[in-house]
Amino acid sequence: MKDNSGESILVFGKMQKILFLLCGGGWGISMGIQVSLGILLNEIYNEWGITYIEQSLIPICTMIGVFIGSYFWGILADKYGRAIAFNKVLLFIVLGIGIGVFSPDVWMLAGSYLITGFGIGGSFTVDGNVFLEYCPLEKQYLLTGISVLSAVGASIPAALALAFNSVSDFYRWRFIQGALGIIALLLSLPRFCIKETPTFLISRHKLTQALELISEINPPSTPKDNLRERILSASPRHNTKEKTSKQQLMALTRKPVVKYTVLYIFIWFGTAFTFNGLANFLPVILTRAGFGQTNIDLYTMMLYQQLAGIPGVILATFMVKGWFGRKKTLALSLYMGFGLIFCFLTSNYWALLILSLLYFFFENMFYAVMFCISPETFPPEVRNTAIGIFGSANTVASIIAPLIAGIILDNTSDNLIFTIAFSTSILLAAVCSTWSVETRNFDPESFGKLDFS
Template sequence: MHIQDAIDRVGFGRFQRRLFLLCGITWAADAAEILLLSFALPGVTEEFGLTSGQAGLVVASTFAGMLAGAWFWGIMADRVGRRLGFQLTIAIFAVFGVASAFAPGPVWLAVLRALTGFGLGGAMPLDFALFTEYLPTRDRGRWLVLLESWWAVGTVAAAALALIIMPTVGWRWLLATSAAAALLVLWARLRVPESARYLLARGDVAGASVLVAEVARINGVTPPARPLQLPAGQGAATPGDLLRGALGRTTLLLWTVWLLIGFGYYGIFAWLPQIFADEYGFLRSYQYVFFLALAQLPGYLSAAWLVERAGRKPVLAGYLAAAAVATFGWAVADTSAMVLLSAGLMNFFTLGAWAALYAYTPERYPTQLRASGLGAASGFARIGAVTAPLAGGALLALSLPVALTVFAAAFLLAALAVAGYAAETRGTRLDDTVAERVPLR
């Protein structure tokens, strides 16, 4: 029996719901940890007397660490397993996230945020790789989108924490709050099993069979009676396989899209509190940012509903194009009401696009290279995220409309790349080895 048929048989039940909750809480903590520094940026800038360029470097340090972490932990997870990386990455970001709250100066803050990002960068693709590999084919895309929707929960939590903490005890307590929660997540992660698909792709039929039977027991169904089928070409693959043949063309497309959406999204969101405070005179209490973050939730839910009906490709391309239109609308808005409407729509469509991309990417790689492929792709989003705060500072020095127009162009280019070159994956079976993988037409 093919491993996907076995997972389809045991279905979506108590085991997957537990894993969804654990990965989701981790994902929310990841989002909060990333965005809290942006919300804390006015306080950091004031305390350390930073210029806009120096503040951009501090923000970019987290994403530089995430870039290294995504590439390193993606490769490691395909070599030593998902479970070990699943635990180590959360430990790294929790410890150094808390430590960054005690930074004595901007250099130390940047170093500690880079180390925090090294853990974050690995935790994010590993969550999706592990969850994907235990999902039945039916509604797989919907559940992956819903997992990504925890990002909005983390964003809302970060904005709410900023609303409460920044006016009272300051940015240091703000950074410490979210990272401390990750220590509790680490305790729960210690009981997460290895991926059965990963074990089978490595040739461990007995180990994979035991895990599938355990998932069936937890879900309250009868385990598959037929033995698992060893996939063709099992064993180790190399990261170089990501760039060979049809898989190489897929990889280049995904790297392009991840780079562009990362540049556009982080270029805007890293400076959002500062933009509202400086450009429009909105309160520094983050009330407006909090309400904008709420716009992300219906963006995710609409994408979750559409991704199994319309397919991954039209949802991803359509939401990226709509994000470009909304961002440009913000650039030309001339009233506070239009600013909030355009910015809210930008959040709605951008986060829906992120969700579709996170659902689509792991489906395009075999189990042998799923973590490496997802880690490498998300690493390109971090390249965009590293350059975006720096570019944002320079572009904002020219004018806000110029900056927003550039970020809108990034979303539009990503939409065109998806529309022109992406293949549909709705309803397809996941592959486990490079040899087993058949290019989608």
């Protein structure tokens, strides 16, 4: 990546450490809520006695909200700035969960998660880009490391389920969701102190504001010689007249970036289809594999599986920084995930335990790399729009997956058809990843001028 980019003027310090926690916390609580749907569906199945297809209405509505949120917040962030979206997305999660915990039936619960999903879509779309655009070039690999907090967040629902095990069945899932809502609220408050990103200010030629911000957030010992000239040289080489949403979308469908737009749509679609089909009905899959006679057994296994993802993210952070790079790490983890998902066909306890832990290890690895490589591939002026599109592809798959999973589970008694159906999508993502671009030391402006016509 070129030395005179906006990020090259930044120095890693207190602000970046704060954003690591805030952005990672946003991803963590968003992932935690998605994973918690598996526990929620298991609990309401016992409480309300509804079919798997009826249960699928809740994750479907959640993902419709994510679909709308990914597009809305992505376009908003590219047009009006990252801060306006970053400051508000988690509040919608809090609002949706606040309504959901008092739901008397599946219909109100599904509606509340439409609101929650709207906030989750914004978090997944905006949070990573905010960190990326505040971060020096040599530290941008830490965007992968942020996913450690995402993996931690994914383990929270199972831990809460075990903590609230003594609570009656009627209240347990409400306590779990309520606790997640409180965490989201606590994470949302410090976000209002975060200002617009330096990269966005520079891309809009707001050089005075960028100068003031960079001078403020860089450590006091940072040399300030020629800072204004360096910021001026970092401003876009092409005229950045404000583009409409349609122009931003059309630029992504034309050369030179259309190839990568299509590839990442398939990658995000394929991984989301597998993730949501499995995550939303994991207790059912484990039970059909012969494991888990009680909810305590199921939730303990789920906790182990989610915790296994944490070292996967840590390893990915070092791999993307080193010679292995983003592209190879992504491809390796996707192909390993494809092979290991067949572990749910075994009825042997130890084989299921060990292989499923490895599956979640690689699942968290490929998601960590995807969150890093996707925004790095695209120029700043269309970056959030691109991530919004990928988030939408992710969400379309996430809407379809629970319905297909519910239909399969209602009409079969084992995991064979389920596993075959949800392994093909991760294989598609793995194949597409082999044609992605290596973004370590990559300058997205090397694509040349984008076609906004």
